[in-house]
Amino acid sequence: MKESWRWYGPLDRISLGDVAQTGASSIVTALHEIPYGEIWPREIIAERKAGIMAAGFDWVVVESLPIHERIKRNDGDLSGLFANYRQSMANLAAEGIKTICYNFMPLLDWTRTDLAAPVANGGSCLRFSAPKMAALELFMLGRSAAREDYSADVITAAELWFRASTDADRAELMHSVMSGLPGAFERYDADGLKAALKRYEGIDRRALRAHYQRFLEEIIPAAEDLGMRFCVHPDDPPRDILGLPRIVSAADDIAWILNAVDSPANGLTLCAGSLGANPDNDVPAIVRKFASRIWFAHLRNVRKDVDGSFEEAAHLSGDTDMVDLIAALLQEEARRRASGDKDWEIPFRPDHGHELLDDAARNTHPGYPLIGRMRGLAELRGVIAGLSYAGTPAS
Structure with a gap:
């Protein structure tokens, strides 16, 4: 090889x-x-x-x-x-x-919610958290249809995370999700992502x-x-x-x-x-x-x-x-x-x-x-x- x-x-x-x-x-x-x-x-x-x-x-x-x-x-x-x-x-x-x-x-x-999740013996890794992604979809973007895409336990965990999160936490989550676009010329905040998603309706x-x-x-x-x-x-x-x-x-x-x-x-x-x-x-x-x-x-x-x-x-x-x-x-x-x-x-x-x-x-x-x-x-x-x-x- x-x-x-x-x-x-x-x-x-x-x-x-x-x-x-x-x-x-x-x-x-x-x-x-x-x-x-x-x-x-x-x-x-x-x-x-x-x-x-x-x-x-x-x-x-x-x-x-x-x-x-x-x-x-x-x-x-x-x-x-x-x-x-x-x-x-x-x-x-x-x-x-x-x-x-x-x-x-x-x-x-590629989409991740965490860019530096801790690894057991030291160091960090990329992570995709279903509860954090659900929090982004449901509570930051207001996409109610996302409730069909996640289990009840994940939605509960998402709501708990969102209620405890700060503006900085939410900004970091959005930054992480956007980071899988090396070389791309568009990065979105919540409003920008909503607008971009609208173009995919249907x-x-x-x-x-x-x-x-x-x-x-x-x-x-x-x-x-x-x-x-x-x-x-x-x-x-x-x-x-x-x-x-x-x-x-x-x-x-x-x-x-x-x-x-x-x-x-x-x-x-x-x-x-x-x-x-x-x-x-x-x-x-x-x-x-x-x-x-x-x-x-x-x-x-x-x-x-x-x-x-x-x-x-x-x-x-x-x-x-x-x-x-x-x-x-x-x-x-x-x-x-x-x-x-x-x-x-x-x-x-x-x-x-x-x-x-x-x-x-x-x-x-x-x-x-x-x-x-x-x-x-x-x-x-x-x-x-x-x-x-x-x-x-x-x-």
Whole structure:
């Protein structure tokens, strides 16, 4: 497997020199400074790639080439947005960058309520608290329909939290929820979020699927022509939030997506943490079912609570059997290699590490500390080495 590292370019407080010391060989990045919907100019792509190569890396995956919210809403004449997207694809392909990770989550990207929840042995992690999210929806946004989305116990806990919270607590909650949008050019307060949600009124699961299928039909043929691989990132969390449907949360969703436009160019980013937050998902089984269409992997782990809350666990100690999952990916690599596929290696990156030691002082993007991810990478590297030495017996 190809070790990679997510790097936010000029926005990142972790330098490529720092990344080199982790042992990772490849970079996953994007032009986060370019507003959604605009063309990524080839010269800027080339400049970013040259800097990455000068530091001793290759740019192995784009994460992400964002999809404009109007496309997700199927709002108005989208021909210009689709044309811009295809031109950005062509410019990336011209520079030899041919794997694109993206998501189709409406309005928000990954969502957490706490950016620095304490970890038992020291350090902190990202956490999604169902009661806090319910408090945001019910009592800060006034979305009464949210009562149908949470259990009675969670709603009671949400009300208790809200009554005890200060204005600063509520502001911190809103900041945490907004922090999953690196590079996005919009951040919302409560009133702004209400207005943004209003634009999604009437868009249910069936409608969002139809909008997504249109995106795939517009983009995947271009990807085929360019020799590119698209790989959708699962929803995080894998459940509806804020009344917005999430349609990439389980094996049935993935099957629908891959069949909607049945092409090798239409693939999956295997995110172990996102899928692992759904108690109904058997993540290693999902890997084996869709292995031939997995072009990229995010390896992280979560620990779930019965009320729907979850938090980032250490990479090898959460609810998902990471050793079995990696074994499944190595088996797929072996199959590709035996079939003569020259591009058989699956790039992966350690995802959402704990903040450890002096990580907090760096003030990096939430979930993307240096030391915590380096620990995760070292653990994953050890599992890969051990399974490879043992011959990765089939499960």
